[in-house]
Amino acid sequence: SLEPASRVAVVLSGNGVYDGNDTTEAVATLVHLSRFGCKVSCFAPDKEQMHAVDHTSGAEHEATRNVLQESARITRGAISPLSDLPQKVADFDAVVFPGGFGVAKNLSSWATEGTACTVDDDVAAVIKSFHAANKPQGACCIAPVLFAKCIPGAKVTVGSSRTDDPLWPHAGTAGEITELG
Template sequence: MAKVAVVLSGCGVYDGAEINEAVLTLLSLEQQGATYQCFAPDREQMHVINHLTGEPVAGETRNALVEAARIARGDIKALSALNPGEFDALLVPGGFGAAKNLCDFAVAGDQMSVQDDFLSVARGFHQANKPIGLICIAPVMAAAICGAGAQCTIGNDTEVAAAIDAMGAQHLQCPVTEARVDVGNKLVTTPAYMLAGSVSEAYAGISDCVKEVLALS
């Protein structure tokens, strides 16, 4: 039975992990016979967004680990405790938290940098030849993790696809219900809410992503 590390980036599509994507990832893992442990960085998230208005909340701060614990029902550990040697694969749901709290793509675009703690963990999986699944916007980190030429998808967003190519990865078109597999890098990606218009559409692609990750583990 595969044991998978799931890295969350807060709680909420605009400033943390996309909740539907996170839950569907955990559901798919259970349905496909894997076990998992959730992790998140123990630091303040970039900012707090009012999810009713879409506007930043002045003067409010939240901790990404504390917020992600809402999704994991408290069963979560700090990212610093994640040892790739104890797991068979890594999965990273999307949401703007992936582009704000795991890296700074949301503000820096193709000049982004990945947070050192997450990059060290993700590269640890890659260097150990263990599969990695990146969901939604998370594939913008593909080249940083797997190196130049890594193949990934965010669906068909031309601007983000161009940024991915500029950073040294190769973007692949992909419908919402599917995933794309870079066999050489053991990297699996799916668009999820980069394209999804419903929970069921997101589920189809995420389930396929999980299936492919587990097949490579």
């Protein structure tokens, strides 16, 4: 369990539920860690997003956005490139990945390839390094797919697998994660 003053790395995937982090999940993660007294450092890949989405209409638009720069909107600029984190695992007690479609689009190719997806090299290095160090890792929303893909046999929770549950329209994800082993 985490103790007050724990050092927690938070990995972001942009800003906006359709092409980055769900802003509410990201901010809630940061607020709750802060309330618990954790020292938080944020990281994001320094690369272009898969695409940009107009959040008023849900339509894709031609603008390009950088994941690190978009994530910096959430953190008021206090963010580092994700490529720095695998070498700093010893400096942290835990890592958390808030959700949003950016996880499936910018941290991996889950959105377009499902179980055949690839995970960003830096993301995979972070997950595997924290796992090897036996440190806690948290994942919100769709982020558990990253762990299922990177750590064979990982046990993750993504919600209901009932396909008749109207409150959980993404029930297929649970089955797909099971396919990963």
